[in-house]
Amino acid sequence: AQSVTQPDIHITVSEGASLELRCNYSYGATPYLFWYVQSPGQGLQLLLKYFSGDTLVQGIKGFEAEFKRSQSSFNLRKPSVHWSDAAEYFCAVGATAAGNKLTFGGGTRVLVKP
């Protein structure tokens, strides 16, 4: 069965500093990978997705993620964090063999210091 691990439950970063959120997945074939963001009291918004091709994908709000098959990772990065980036971030994996179900990681909550 597929699974997703986000090792960091909380991350605190200063405004203007860089941010990297880790995501490791387990799946036997090529996964479909997603990053979602959830602002307080809101639903989930898609930041970016990886299906195939270029392993560095660009998303909205200045985020990017890199797929590394050898490390089973799909880490999310942003060069310079803004206060509005304070939110919870979820990595998810989808797989055709699993009935197209999405499996989510436990989430990483990002706090931004002024």
Place this chain on the structure above:
Amino acid sequence: NAGVTQTPKFQVLKTGQSMTLQCAQDMNHEYMSWYRQDPGMGLRLIHYSVGAGITDQGEVPNGYNVSRSTTEDFPLRLLSAAPSQTSVYFCASRIRGNTEAFFGQGTRLTVV
């Protein structure tokens, strides 16, 4: 476009009560799912549907029922609410294949 609409946004139930969480989408998506979100556990799949008349269990289906009589609607029924079902519930939809899911705004349910 309305996207995925969930009602109600908030609900308090007493133990043993039943209720239905509504979910409707106007994007003609084949796939619809229900998740529950609990602190530190991410989103866990309760039930999902790949089309009208077809439903299946997810990771945590016990205590919940679903049906899919139309493409647009996918209600989630709590048969006899328990405090362990206190959670935030999200409905999601997407088109066939490995595409991104679109989420509703969530229903915060408290069972006392």
